Amino acid sequence: MNYTIKTEGLHCGHCDASVETELMKVAGVTDADADHETNTVAVECADDVAPEALEAAVVAAGFKAVSIAAA
Template structure:
């Protein structure tokens, strides 16, 4: 299991948190996605054989947020 922290711009509320976490958790291989709104980060645990960082970036960007 690998872990990364994504820096996400534009998250301001509970809906933002739910959107980003939900999009990441839908990806095969992602086991945990926890948003910290104050820091603008998402702590992600994932299986690197199933999902790439690029796929996570795309999932977040499809929700309307930018990766810093």
């Protein structure tokens, strides 16, 4: 399953890396690619990963998840 997360507050590559690191800690996430220029994160994960877990990871990195959509 693929998700696109719209975020707020990503300003640089360090921000991208922080979000990617937290998302990769979520069981079932196989890839996370954050882009501070568009404030989006592309996530690849197993079908049983809950969007709420992805949102929690973004928040744990210190940012806001505005929306999460299946891609």
